[in-house]
């Protein structure tokens with residue numbers, strides 16, 4: 001056990017640090033660009049210099065870097081909290097490992113480098129109006145027609161569908177077998193005729209997710225990943241990577257921002273950080289954040305041996321999401337009456353706390369709710385029995401549904 | 404960077420588990436809890452024979468000269484079995500104090516005996532209720548003779564030496580003294596404890612002969628350093644207990660049926676156990692960092708130790724109380740073993756200062772190092 005860099009790691013860190021210092025885009029460069037364009041500008045720059053998706057094989061646009069090197073790069077990048085990003089997570093974090101495991105070689109060579117460079121952006125077409133936590137209850141239907149499949153149905157909550165080029169898609173190819181057995185997995189060109197995208201306005205007022213309607217959309221059979229009927233297994237491999245990648249990522253308020261706030265606001269004319277109740281809360285959050293960080297490092301050792309991320313990665317989001325919500329809420333309490341104001345000019349950290357408070361409820365739901373994550377830990381990590389289920393052993397078409 | 408124990412350390416863990424399964428089943432804890440003895444003397448001797456008490460003591464003082472990474476492995480396993488022996492007092496505190504601040508003569512005199520378990524050491528700080536401070540110390544030293552009263556001295560009745568924090572008139576206002584307990588100026592009166600398998604005593608010093616450890620006037624700083632180091636070791640022991648609590652709860656929940664199915668299939672129970680797992684995992688990961696900082700004597704030790712300590716204290720408390728809850732009425736009986744973990748979790752959590760105190764230290768460490 002050694003938390004210090006080896007000589008090679010230190011050299012790699014220095015290389016990363018120097019490159020970032022010279023290449024992080026300035027505010028001027030980003031001025032006037034939309035969120036997606038900003039992210040693409042930065043991603044392309046990283047890609048051109050060999051700093052994008054560094055763990056991927058060279059032929060797919062990476063540099064065959066080790067898991068530890070990825071951590072080092074993440075640590076160095078984290079020193080620039082304002083870096084644009086966020087739109088590539090689904091593609092690079094979830095679609096890519098799925099393609100690497102299941103797609104044909106020429107598809108990987110064609111698709112992965114453009115995903116790494118940020119030129120093509122991917123979305124995840126899994127959830128449906130009646131299939132969220134219970135994803136395998138999905139109904140969007142695919143019927144074979146020669147060398148193609150014809151897709152009809154509706155997806156919902158699809159983040160970024162409106163700017164994406166491709167999507168990973170799970171559909172029902174057979175309603176007459178048990179629900180997990182009748183699914184198949186495809187990737188689809190989002191510009192295909194018959195796809196209609198409608199924005200959904202979120203509770204926060206933004207509109208990052210969408211309804212996606214499929215009307216006779218045709219997908220070549222060559223874009224199927226895994227066998228017909230094997231879609232659930234492929235989807236699980238995607239979701240495992242989702243849990244691994246979501247868990248680590250920040251989402252708004254971090255400990256540093258809260259600490260900084262506690263140093264500046266006062267309680268009884270003294271900095272809030274000197275108040276023992278404030279200290280106790282901050283200490284608890286620090287412990288959980290630090291515990292997650294080192295848990296992540298430890299699971300790296302498994303990843304670097306080539307193991308798949310396992311169900312234990314569910315801990316990341318299960319801890320980070322509710323904790324971030326509590327931190328944001330507490331930050332506004334520290335501001336007292338002015339906490340109610342959400343104004344970039346006036347509010348501390350340009351409104352980060354209020355913004356996080358409004359964004360975080362979605363993070364507790366997206367990619368598996370808190371409750372589902374706890375179920376996964378209980379059943380898949382601890383081995384506790386499933387609850388009795390009424391949808392087992394019967395064809396999907398006979399499973400009871402709500403109204 | 405490398406975040407795993409070595410193969411040898413994992414082997415040591417297996418060996419320790421095998422040894423403790425044989426020599427420290429829960430029935431041994433129960434025997435001490437129910438009986439007159441203050442500790443399991445036979446287990447203590449065997450543990451010493453295994454060399455565990457000698458783990459980090461340098462070879463020139465009769466120790467094994469191993470690293471703290473070996474010691475934390477042992478600490479976790481002892482925590483898991485709720486061992487009824489004075490390991491934390493003697494090894495994490497008294498031995499550490501000597502390694503940290505002892506003169507060569509003091510080390511030569513005491514470390515070889517501590518290494519073989521022939522001498523049991525302890526640490527005496529508290530004088531009453533509430534948080535100790537240098538300014539509040541009432542135990543005084545007059546030319547090497549200590550006078551004052553210490554309370555809740557863990558394992559005091561079975562120890563031969565105590566490291567005593569006393570008032571000093573210079574520097575930071577405190578000094579550490581080594582006191583031999585078998586002398587006229589010392590009286591030890593057992594105090595009833597929360598955890599009957601670990602005795603505590605009131606220590607009355609009336610002009611007791613004492614030797615200064617380190618220099619006078621830096622005793623408070625030394626004490627803090629000693630507590631930081633001990634905190635990592637305590638935290639590993641706590642993580643062991645927290646894990647044992649989760650395992651006990653799981654085993655019971657799988658076998659106990661209610662309303663026609665195992666209680667482990669109800670979400671309220673599942674999520675309770677999932678929460679234990681989460682807390683334990685986070686605490687364990689913080690303990691890795693603490694172990695590294697302790698072993699490397701890194702500048703981050705105060706922060707790493709407080710982080711490990713706070714999360715391990717919370718994890719053990721949660722797991723041990725919810726383990727009882729998971730057992731229903733059975734969990735509340737004398738007959739069942741749940742009580743051992745519940746008792747020990749609180750004992751360990753106050754032994755070197757409360758959760759609140761360590762939360763406070765954590766923030767102080769961040770503010771001092773700006774390491775957030």
Ligand SMILES: Cc1cc2nc3c(=O)[nH]c(=O)nc-3n(C[C@H](O)[C@H](O)[C@H](O)COP(=O)(O)OP(=O)(O)OC[C@H]3O[C@@H](n4cnc5c(N)ncnc54)[C@H](O)[C@@H]3O)c2cc1C
Nearest residue numbers: 124125126127132133157158159362365366367368369371
């Ligand atoms: C911001 C955001 C972005 C998203 N982006 C995408 C995307 O890009 N692509 C995509 O495919 N999907 C996306 N989703 C959808 C997301 O995956 C689903 O919302 C989520 O899986 C929950 O499904 P649901 O909304 O149908 O809620 P439901 O499944 O109806 O859940 C409702 C409540 O019931 C609880 N519940 C359900 N089943 C159980 C159970 N077995 N045990 C205990 N409690 C249970 C849930 O925890 C929840 O509290 C996104 C969602 C959000 C909020």
